[in-house]
Amino acid sequence: MSACGGGGGGGEAQASPTAPTPPAPPPATSAVKRGLAYDLKDAADFSALSGGSVGWWVNWALKPNAAVLAQPTIAGAMEHVPMLWNFDFDTADVVAYLKSRPELKSLLVLNEPNLTDQANKTPTEAAAQWPRYEEVARQTGVKLVGPAITWGTMAGYTDPVVWMDAFIAAYRTAHGGRDPQIDALAFHWYDYGLDDQLTRLEKYGKPFWITEMANWHVGDGAAQIDSAAKQKAQMADMVRICETRSDVVRYAWFTGRWSPDPHFTSLFGTAGTLTEVGQQYKSLPRS
Template structure:
C-alpha cells in the first residue's frame, strides 16, 4: 500500500540524515542541482527511506564517466534532470542553437544508462527574444530537427519552474508540446504590492495547498518539488526546515497534504 505521494519531492541539497528522517514520510524524491547526492547523505540512506535522489546535468559542464558510474551503481534511478533555466541570465543563457548541439550528449548518456530525460527546466526568463518558455522550446526543437534529419529531441518529460499564481494556466500553455511535466521548482513568491503579495506564512500555506492539489490532480504532472528547504532571508515563508531534523510549520504542512 502506497503511504505517501509518489509525485511529491523537494528541491534542496539534503545533507543530513535527521532532515531526511523528518521529511521522508511525505516525499518520494529530491534533487540538489548536482550529479551526485551530498557526501553527508549517501543515496543508500535516502533510498532506504523511500526517497529517490535524481541527478541533474545543470548545464554543459559535467563529467560523463562520473554520471554513468553513478547510474550504474544505482540502477533503480530511472530519470535524469537536464539543463536548468536556459533563459535566465543568472544561470548563463543557453541559446536554443547551443542546446540543440548539446542535446545528443544528454541522449547518449540516457541511452547508455537506460534513463529518461527530464528537461529542459524552462521558465519565464530574460533572454532577448525568448522570455516565454514556449518560444525558446520551439526554437530549440527546430534547431535540433534541422541538425538531425528532422528528428525530434528526446524529451521524455518537460521540466518547469513557477513562483506566482496561475500554475495551472502555465502548464496548459505548455501542454501543446505533448510532454508530461516535472514541476522541478515551485512556490509562490508574488511580491508586487498589489494586495496579492505573499507576505505571511498563512498565505504561503494556502498557496502550497492549492498548488500541490493541482499537481496531484493533473495527470500530466508526473512529479513536483517545492523550493526550498532553508533560505535566509525568507520573505515569502518558503522554508521547509528550521533546525537540523526540525520541520518548519510549512514543512509539516507539506508532508501532511492529501495525495
C-alpha cells in the same frame, strides 16, 4: 535554480512546431509525486520529512551531498534524482555513475536555459549539445527530464514557449529533421496561475515534472505573498493542481531552508524541525 528560484509571468501562447506524440510517463523509483528541491544532507531533516508523503529530492547535481554518500541510510526511503545542470560533464563518468545505481530511471537536464544567471544556453546552443544527453540515455536507459524551463531573462527568449519552439526548430535543422529526446518536460513556477502555465505547455505532448515551485508574488497589494498563511494557501492550491493533473508525474517545493526567507517558503527551521509551511507540505493529501 541552485540557490534561488525562477521567475513568474504571463503571455500569449506562440505558434510552434507540430507537437510529437506523447510518450508514456518516465518510470520512477518512488511512487510518490511529491518531492523537495533542496540540498538535503542532514539526517535530522530527512527524519522530519519522512513518512511517505515526500518521496524524493533534487539538489541540482548528479550525486547527493557527500554526507549522504558517506552514510546513505540517512536518506531513508527518499529517492535522490540526479541532474546534469548544463553541458559541463564527462559522459563516461556520468554513465559509470548511473550504471552503478541501476534503480535510477530518470535524469534531470539543463536547468533554466533562458536565465542568464543559470544554464544560459540559447536554443541553438542547446540543440547542438543535446545529443550528449541522448548518448547518456542510450548507454544507461534513463529517461531524460528537461529542459527545466521557466520565464527567464535571456533577450528574445524570456517566454519559455518561445525558447522551446526555437530549440525544437534548431534541433530539427541540426539533426536531420528528427525531434530531440525529451521523455518529460521540467518546469519551474513562482507565481499564481500554475495550471494555466501547464496548459500552455501541453502542446509539446510531454508529461511534466514541476521541479521547483512556490509563490513569490510581490508588489501587488493583497496578492503579495508576505506571510506564512498566504504561502500555505498557495502551497495547498499548487499541490492540489499537481496531485490531480494526470500529466504531472512529479513536483518539488522550493526550498528546504533559506535565511532570510522573504517569501516564507522554507520547510525547515532548525535541524530536524519543520516550519508550519513544512508541516503542511508533509500532511497535504495525495491523490
